[in-house]
Amino acid sequence: MKLLASDASPYARKVRVVLLETEQSDVEVVDTKTNPMANVPELSAANPVGKIPALLRDEGPALYDSRVISRFLNARADGALYPDARLWETLTLEATGDAIMDAAIGIVYEQRLRPAELHWPAWFDAQWGKVERALDALGARWMSHLHGPVDAGHIAVGCALGYLDLRHADRNWRAGRDVLAAWEKDFAARPAMLQTKPA
Structure with missing residues (x-):
């Protein structure tokens, strides 16, 4: 394959x-x-x-x-990344990570592919608002899940936060989100995350 x-x-x-x-x-x-x-x-x-x-x-x-x-x-692989006992939570958390990626990439595409004179500041603000609401929801609702056994939701969130660091480091998503930032630091140290970190 x-x-x-x-x-x-x-x-x-x-x-x-x-x-x-x-x-x-x-x-x-x-x-x-x-x-x-x-x-x-x-x-x-x-x-x-x-x-x-x-x-x-x-x-x-x-x-x-x-x-x-x-x-x-x-x-x-008969893996455990979509556990039956918490499948709906895992899928929702994965969707949340993907939604962060969607909004963050939308900003990048607007900046890179549209001529500067056609940039739409309201679009940037709306997309970043989605990112911030999702980050706040992670901190308010999902930390107990994120501190549990690793599943596909963890992977999606970890990759989404890594992408924010890659393309939106100037926005400092960690500000005011110490618990989520600490979780990301630990998760980013997993071998699979280190091996796939973009240069």
Whole structure:
């Protein structure tokens, strides 16, 4: 199998962390550069909307969307990243991490792909507002879960916070969020996170 991915993509990082956490070394990771304005033929053949990650399987059609791929790989390894006892909480936490990524990437795309004279400050503010509300919800509602056994929700949140550091370090998401910041520091030290940290 091949995973079409990019080092800087937090969604692709999620899947790469899942591979490491479930000890699956037989999936080849193929560096794939793309952006919303590009059409990369191999990627578009796997995922018609041209987004990474995409998983090319030996049998069956390609899988895409990081949540789908993560569930597939966890099942393939008989892993414990989607535990039945707290499945809905895990999925909701994973969705929260992905939502942080969605908003943070939306800001980056607006800055990089739109001419400066067309930048829309209200868009930046609205997207960052989503990030802040999600971070506040993590601190208020999810810390007990985050301090429990590692699951896909932890991975999504860890990758989302890592992406904030990569692309939005100037916004200092840690300010006023000491408990979440301490959790992130510990989680970022996991071998799978260290091995997938973007340069």
